Amino acid sequence: MRLNIVIFSGAGLSTESGIPTFRDSGGLWEQHRIEDVASPEGWERNKKLVLDFYGMRFLKQLECKPNPAHEAIGKLAAHHSVTNITQNIDTLLERSGSEKVWHLHGRIDMQKCEFHRSLGFTFDSGFDCDFKSRISKPIQLGDLCPKCGGQLRPDIVWFGEPVDMREDLLMDLIKNADIFIGVGTSAQVYPAAGLLPMFRRTKEKYFIDPNPNYELLDGFEVLNGSASEQMPKLVEKILG
Numbered sequence: 001m002r003l004n005i006v007i008f009s010g011a012g013l014s015t016e017s018g019i020p021t022f023r024d025s026g027g028l029w030e031q032h033r034i035e036d037v038a039s040p041e042g043w044e045r046n047k048k049l050v051l052d053f054y055g056m057r058f059l060k061q062l063e064c065k066p067n068p069a070h071e072a073i074g075k076l077a078a079h080h081s082v083t084n085i086t087q088n089i090d091t092l093l094e095r096s097g098s099e100k101v102w103h104l105h106g107r108i109d110m111q112k113c114e115f116h117r118s119l120g121f122t123f124d125s126g127f128d129c130d131f132k133s134r135i136s137k138p139i140q141l142g143d144l145c146p147k148c149g150g151q152l153r154p155d156i157v158w159f160g161e162p163v164d165m166r167e168d169l170l171m172d173l174i175k176n177a178d179i180f181i182g183v184g185t186s187a188q189v190y191p192a193a194g195l196l197p198m199f200r201r202t203k204e205k206y207f208i209d210p211n212p213n214y215e216l217l218d219g220f221e222v223l224n225g226s227a228s229e230q231m232p233k234l235v236e237k238i239l240g
């Protein structure tokens with residue numbers, strides 16, 4: 001039987017590929033101030049600093065390879081209907097065979113116009129420019145939108161900006177999920193934090209993390225350990 005499987009991931013899924021998490025010790029937020037590099041106000045203050053931060057992360061992820069957890073998810077997707085909801089901006093899931101990947105926080109290999117409507121929360125630019133495209137090298141100060149001339153910026157959702165929630169898709173996933181798997185997220189940031197209780201009716205629920213927050217995991221089978229160790233085992237179990 002083809003199962004509907006939802007996999008909700010965070011930085012812990014990619015850390016064994018060499019991409020650091022945010023809140024563990026040595027994580028990204030220990031080395032950079034969120035308000036400087038991941039907020040609309042930081043962008044207004046110093047665009048070059050923000051572009052350099054994401055340029056570095058773009059180059060870093062190109063060097064990184066999918067780890068056994070990404071590969072196991074790709075294998076599962078070859079047999080069942082797997083939808084990934086990820087907070088990760090890297091493309092390691094796509095690079096290991098997953099086709100349905102919903103990036104809640106955007107993608108590091110995409111750029112958009114600084115006047116894109118997702119900035120509507122913080123200031124009224126007077127118009128919306130919907131330009132977005134893939135990038136093959138870091139965005140530089142002076143790289144301008146071909147439609148309106150705005151500065152191009154990473155297609156990343158910053159703190160204070162709205163997440164692309166796609167309510168219809170989410171409702172559909174909640175209604176039809178046979179299995180829900182959470183992996184490598186501290187689930188502290190909304191709306192992702194609200195996602196775990198939304199799947200409370202899904203009978204089979206797993207959570208993989210070496211440091212799980214048990215308070216959020218009522219009804220889950222917790223697989224305490226790293227993604228690359230636990231995900232392949234779980235996928236083997238599901239595939240029988």
Ligand code: APR
Nearest residue numbers: 010011012021022023087184185186187189209211226227
């Ligand atoms: N395997 C699985 N999980 C791991 C591993 C590993 N090898 N190593 C660490 N983890 C777990 C940690 O225990 C923690 O629960 O990954 C989680 C990482 O949590 P965060 O650093 O908070 O990352 P995440 O939950 O993805 O953060 C969400 O916050 O700052 C924002 O936009 C950023 O998308 C990010 C969001």
